[in-house]
Amino acid sequence: LHSTFTEALIRIERLDGSVQVARLMPESPSLIVEESPSSFQVAKTYSGLGIKHILLGFDHLLFLACLLIIAGNFKCILITVTGFTLAHSVTLVLSALGIVNLAIGPVEAIIALSIVFLATEIFKGKRDSLTWKYPVTVSTSFGLLHGFGFAAVLNEIGLPQTELVRGLLFFNIGVEIGQLIFVVAAVLLFKLLTLLNMKMNVDINKTVLQESLAYGVGSLASFWLIERSVEFLI
Numbered sequence: 001l002h003s004t005f006t007e008a009l010i011r012i013e014r015l016d017g018s019v020q021v022a023r024l025m026p027e028s029p030s031l032i033v034e035e036s037p038s039s040f041q042v043a044k045t046y047s048g049l050g051i052k053h054i055l056l057g058f059d060h061l062l063f064l065a066c067l068l069i070i071a072g073n074f075k076c077i078l079i080t081v082t083g084f085t086l087a088h089s090v091t092l093v094l095s096a097l098g099i100v101n102l103a104i105g106p107v108e109a110i111i112a113l114s115i116v117f118l119a120t121e122i123f124k125g126k127r128d129s130l131t132w133k134y135p136v137t138v139s140t141s142f143g144l145l146h147g148f149g150f151a152a153v154l155n156e157i158g159l160p161q162t163e164l165v166r167g168l169l170f171f172n173i174g175v176e177i178g179q180l181i182f183v184v185a186a187v188l189l190f191k192l193l194t195l196l197n198m199k200m201n202v203d204i205n206k207t208v209l210q211e212s213l214a215y216g217v218g219s220l221a222s223f224w225l226i227e228r229s230v231e232f233l234i
Contacts, residue, residue: 001029011158019158021045023052042163043170050174053153054182059111059224060146061182062217066118068186069210070135081183084139084146089172091147096154096168104152105232111149112224114142119218123211150175 001008001024010031012020022031022045034041054060067084071077094100118138121131131138150172159167 001026009157013158021049021157023048039163039166042166046167046170047174047177049157050171050176051178051181052174053150054175054178057149059108059115059221060149060179062221063111063115063118063142063146064179064182065186066115066122066214066217067135067139068183069122069213070118070132070138074187076135077183077187080135080139081179083136084143085176085179087140087143088147088150088175091144092150092154092172092175093168095148095151096159097164102148103232104148105228107145107148107152109225109228109232110145111142112221112228114145115221116218116225117142119214119221122214123218125207125210 004026006026008024010020010022010024012033014020020034020041022041024031064081064084067080068077071080091100095102118131121129126132154168154171
């Protein structure tokens with residue numbers, strides 16, 4: 001891998017049911033197969049996989065971006081994102097442990113629908129609606145579905161049977177770290193743009209900007225909705 005941009009996910013399942021998972025990259029293209037996976041190795045691998053999944057999960061990120069726009073101020077953002085975090089953590093655990101199982105096709109379609117819904121709410125701009133008044137209600141409700149999406153990825157990777165709880169815990173921690181990175185970056189970007197506008201004395205219509213973003217995000221999410229619905233309906 002040293003001369004490529006390719007990554008490889010290696011999953012080794014032993015006869016005793018234990019699993020070792022590692023991510024090979026150009027800068028670290030080798031793997032030592034251990035007799036049994038160490039706790040540190042499990043924590044490192046699964047937290048890294050969680051961070052990578054959320055930062056490359058553009059549907060989850062667009063949903064978060066819409067939530068940030070609707071929430072507006074810091075206090076409301078904190079409450080809204082916390083509701084989303086708690087909700088998807090619950091369903092991630094329940095699904096990963098096999099307690100609750102849903103077909104992933106419809107779940108992925110509804111995740112796209114959740115983005116369409118938020119984009120529509122932003123475009124309408126009716127701040128007296130339930131979504132604008134209580135965004136935590138929406139983030140928590142749809143967060144339950146997003147958790148099943150996270151669990152589907154984790155199920156494909158597999159959890160080490162001897163370190164089941166640790167692997168699940170650190171994958172979820174990785175997801176939350178990646179989510180926090182995105183939220184902080186988005187808030188700082190907005191603050192930076194606001195500061196630049198003030199210094200350059202540029203008058204940008206906030207409503208028009210939000211409507212334009214909502215239209216772009218909603219269009220992309222609508223495409224995902226149609227694509228994903230077709231996949232599980234046919």
